[in-house]
Amino acid sequence: MTELQLHKLLRGVQKPGRYTGGELNSVVKNKDAVDVRFAFCFPDTYEIGMSHLGMKILYALLNDMDGVWCERVFAPWVDMEQNLRREGMGVYALESLDDIAQFDIIGFTLQYELCYTNMLHMLDLSGIPLHSKDRHSLHNLVVVGGPCTCNAEPIADFVDVAFLGEGEEQMVQFVQLYKEYKANGADKQSFLKAAAQIRGVYVPSLYTVSYHPDGTVEAVTAESGAPLPIQKYIIQDLDTAFYPKDFVVPYIEVVHDRAVEEVFRGCIRGCRFCQAGMIYRPVREKSWETVSKQAKCLCDSTGYEEISLSSLSTSDYSQLEPLLNDMLEWTQQDQVNISLPSLRIDTFSPELLEKISRVRKSGLIFALVAGRQLLREVINKNLDEDVILQSCETAFRGGHCNVKLYFMLGLPTETLEDIEAIGQLGQKIVNRFYAMPDKPKGRGVQVSISLATFVPKPHTPFQWMAQDKLQTIRDKQRHLVESLTTRKISVSWHESQASVLEAVFARGDRRLSKVLCRAHELGCKFDGWHECFDMHKWEQAFADCGLSIEFYANRERSYEEVLPWDHLDYGITKGFLKRENERAKAAQTTKNCREQCAGCGANRLLRGGTCFENC
Amino acid sequence: MKTVRLIYQKTGRAKYISHLDLNRLMQRVLKRTRLPVWYTEGFNPHAFVTFALPLSLGYESRYDCMDFRILNDDLRNDQMLQVLRRALPPDIQALEVIDPVLKAKEVAFAAFELELTCDTDTAAQLTAFLQSDHILVEKRNKKKEIITMDIRSKIRQMEIIPTEDGLQIRLLLPAGPVENINPALLLEAAENSGCVFDVRSVVREMLYDKNMNIFR
Numbered sequence: 001m002t003e004l005q006l007h008k009l010l011r012g013v014q015k016p017g018r019y020t021g022g023e024l025n026s027v028v029k030n031k032d033a034v035d036v037r038f039a040f041c042f043p044d045t046y047e048i049g050m051s052h053l054g055m056k057i058l059y060a061l062l063n064d065m066d067g068v069w070c071e072r073v074f075a076p077w078v079d080m081e082q083n084l085r086r087e088g089m090g091v092y093a094l095e096s097l098d099d100i101a102q103f104d105i106i107g108f109t110l111q112y113e114l115c116y117t118n119m120l121h122m123l124d125l126s127g128i129p130l131h132s133k134d135r136h137s138l139h140n141l142v143v144v145g146g147p148c149t150c151n152a153e154p155i156a157d158f159v160d161v162a163f164l165g166e167g168e169e170q171m172v173q174f175v176q177l178y179k180e181y182k183a184n185g186a187d188k189q190s191f192l193k194a195a196a197q198i199r200g201v202y203v204p205s206l207y208t209v210s211y212h213p214d215g216t217v218e219a220v221t222a223e224s225g226a227p228l229p230i231q232k233y234i235i236q237d238l239d240t241a242f243y244p245k246d247f248v249v250p251y252i253e254v255v256h257d258r259a260v261e262e263v264f265r266g267c268i269r270g271c272r273f274c275q276a277g278m279i280y281r282p283v284r285e286k287s288w289e290t291v292s293k294q295a296k297c298l299c300d301s302t303g304y305e306e307i308s309l310s311s312l313s314t315s316d317y318s319q320l321e322p323l324l325n326d327m328l329e330w331t332q333q334d335q336v337n338i339s340l341p342s343l344r345i346d347t348f349s350p351e352l353l354e355k356i357s358r359v360r361k362s363g364l365i366f367a368l369v370a371g372r373q374l375l376r377e378v379i380n381k382n383l384d385e386d387v388i389l390q391s392c393e394t395a396f397r398g399g400h401c402n403v404k405l406y407f408m409l410g411l412p413t414e415t416l417e418d419i420e421a422i423g424q425l426g427q428k429i430v431n432r433f434y435a436m437p438d439k440p441k442g443r444g445v446q447v448s449i450s451l452a453t454f455v456p457k458p459h460t461p462f463q464w465m466a467q468d469k470l471q472t473i474r475d476k477q478r479h480l481v482e483s484l485t486t487r488k489i490s491v492s493w494h495e496s497q498a499s500v501l502e503a504v505f506a507r508g509d510r511r512l513s514k515v516l517c518r519a520h521e522l523g524c525k526f527d528g529w530h531e532c533f534d535m536h537k538w539e540q541a542f543a544d545c546g547l548s549i550e551f552y553a554n555r556e557r558s559y560e561e562v563l564p565w566d567h568l569d570y571g572i573t574k575g576f577l578k579r580e581n582e583r584a585k586a587a588q589t590t591k592n593c594r595e596q597c598a599g600c601g602a603n604r605l606l607r608g609g610t611c612f613e614n615c
Numbered sequence: 616m617k618t619v620r621l622i623y624q625k626t627g628r629a630k631y632i633s634h635l636d637l638n639r640l641m642q643r644v645l646k647r648t649r650l651p652v653w654y655t656e657g658f659n660p661h662a663f664v665t666f667a668l669p670l671s672l673g674y675e676s677r678y679d680c681m682d683f684r685i686l687n688d689d690l691r692n693d694q695m696l697q698v699l700r701r702a703l704p705p706d707i708q709a710l711e712v713i714d715p716v717l718k719a720k721e722v723a724f725a726a727f728e729l730e731l732t733c734d735t736d737t738a739a740q741l742t743a744f745l746q747s748d749h750i751l752v753e754k755r756n757k758k759k760e761i762i763t764m765d766i767r768s769k770i771r772q773m774e775i776i777p778t779e780d781g782l783q784i785r786l787l788l789p790a791g792p793v794e795n796i797n798p799a800l801l802l803e804a805a806e807n808s809g810c811v812f813d814v815r816s817v818v819r820e821m822l823y824d825k826n827m828n829i830f831r
């Protein structure tokens with residue numbers, strides 16, 4: 001596309017900066033001098049995609065490779081889609097402005113189930129056949145990665161390859177192999193067979209799924225030579241692993257417009273509802289020296305005024321103290337703010353508060369997840385009410401009079417008393433504020449409660465559970481609001497219909513590819529956006545394919561059932577998940593990995609075979 | 616501490632950067648240079664920068680100015696130009712770093728070059744329209760009321776040059792804090808008169824003071 005065509009294309013489009021590229025640190029290579037062109041697609045808007053760390057890592061990594069050019073692609077918003085159609089153009093990459101149909105490999109990162117239709121939508125806009133079987137050559141190979149691939153079955157018909165686990169090292173091997181096969185003019189099938197030998201590379205077409213008459217999976221069989229189960233890939237040592245020296249700095253404001261430094265992977269906690277806490281095991285930390293050095297390098301190369309220390313639970317980083325001390329040395333001099341997302345409420349000390357206040361006061365959000373102690377024990381969110389109240393008081397003392405609390409509705413064993421307990425906990429926090437003799441003067445307290453709907457996820461101890469019916473969730477939401485007696489507590493939630501769909505696709509099987517295809521034909525896209533989401537279309541898609549939403553969302557599975565993702569091995573054993581599920585039913589907690597190993601099996605992924613000394 | 620002026624071009628894909636976004640970009644560019652730039656005090660410290668004249672989204676500029684303050688008076692302008700060149704994105708090119716001669720509020724005129732595509736009949740129609748004695752447009756005044764204004768009398772200079780596929784129009788228009796006329800007003804009036812054309816590009820070529828000295 002020429003600059004002039006771009007100019008015409010963008011006429012009347014909102015936020016043209018989403019579609020123009022040319023940002024600081026974006027990588028432009030000579031397309032005639034590269035062997036492999038990789039279109040890295042994020043199936044959501046530019047603002048969301050550009051906030052995503054995984055994309056930044058792989059973009060830098062691939063562009064570091066000789067003869068490989070990786071470019072960024074985002075989903076065009078509805079207005080831009082119209083313009084593309086008007087000009088007869090497809091989805092294009094921001095660096096070269098070339099249509100993705102011209103690329104060797106088209107990769108999608110799948111961060112949430114509701115973006116599946118956008119993947120189809122983007123392929124379709126560029127005229128690329130949706131089904132893997134209809135793309136015959138090595139050209140336009142469609143690959144996917146991200147947390148959703150831990151159950152890649154619902155998208156199995158569309159993708160050629162799904163990457164399981166962490167991408168940095170397997171990606172290099174994979175692209176290298178592609179380069180060789182392409183140079184030799186090899187066919188797609190022989191390449192896929194060879195690629196399946198790389199750890200973490202799952203080629204769905206090499207596996208056949210058979211079903212029982214009741215719709216449950218009977219068995220998964222592998223074509224000869226393909227591994228079964230397919231094991232995820234992990235990085236052994238984060239200190240020596242690749243990390244970008246710079247980020248593309250967007251011109252327009254994006255959701256997280258700052259430098260991001262990853263401090264560790266995995267999570268020691270073992271909350272039973274949390275998929276990330278299970279599939280990213282085991283915990284691997286970067287040394288504080290590496291974190292500080294990489295963070296400084298990023299700030300220097302981007303000019304960002306803020307750096308976020310990222311992980312699933314940054315206050316669990318064992319070297320937070322020396323890290324912050326070291327970083328404050330240079331961040332204060334360079335006018336850079338440090339932000340700590342994902343703080344745990346029980347690690348929230350006055351000293352820590354003082355350090356983050358020195359760099360930035362941002363809103364405090366505490367994920368309590370359940371209101372009542374007993375239910376927190378069921379889900380293994382080990383937080384004591386006294387600790388919660390004490391930490392809120394610390395926050396008030398530090399001048400934070402608005403606290404945000406995050407809860408889930410529809411958790412296993414949940415009763416109406418549990419729902420009421422959410423409001424009661426909010427009330428206790430309000431009371432605690434007014435009981436403080438030294439409370440901040442002239443300021444009131446505001447407790448904002450945000451409610452999510454529980455979605456049972458694969459590879460978690462709750463993977464067998466039924467999701468609450470939509471009506472039940474709505475009743476619970478109303479019940480909570482009605483139980484409140486003060487305006488100092490506010491409650492908000494997202495549309496729960498979308499959570500039903502999330503539950504379906506999170507634990508779906510291959511038959512759902514048909515439903516996705518049908519939903520796409522009916523015009524479903526941007527399902528994560530309430531202005532685009534249309535449940536009626538989805539209901540029609542299910543009906544047209546003769547499949548039921550309840551079968552996937554609201555059915556409890558037995559331990560004996562073959563689950564659609566059982567052949568995808570994320571290190572944690574099914575025995576561990578069963579054990580944890582039973583402990584949940586008995587409201588027994590499990591210690592965190594640092595205190596005592598719970599024998600989940602993920603240690604086997606490590607070269608030394610131990611996570612901590614206690615393994 | 617001294618104030619210095621960066622003169623730069625904003626072309627190509629950089630034309631899609633809005634004024635607000637340009638401000639944020641320049642903060643980051645200055646940080647990348649590691650020059651001893653003066654930061655405002657207070658809760659949210661940022662480099663103190665001012666632009667001579669905001670540019671509309673979608674326009675290119677071949678001569679734009681941004682002022683900032685530097686703590687070290689001994690730094691030479693050509694040294695700063697070197698580091699700024701390296702820190703800017705490809706479509707924003709640093710031309711010069713100078714000690715400011717005029718104040719930002721002294722900007723009085725801007726020269727524009729417009730490229731339009733249209734058929735030959737429309738080109739003739741457009742030319743006639745632009746050369747008529749009065750061109751009435753609706754505009755909001757400072758009190759936000761809609762007023763009708765004769766834009767023809769505001770145009771200091773106009774040159775209309777036929778091109779292969781349309782017209783090139785060169786304009787000298789009032790610009791700056793006293794009076795500011797955006798060429799979009801003229802194009803809108805032409806469209807309202809029934810001319811059908813495509814705007815291929817709008818480029819702001821130069822800034823002047825009231826005596827037609829180049830703004831420096």
Ligand code: SF4
Pocket residue numbers: 281282283593594596597598599600601602603604611612615
């Ligand atoms: S093997 Fe033990 S320490 Fe390692 S992640 Fe599993 S439970 Fe935690």
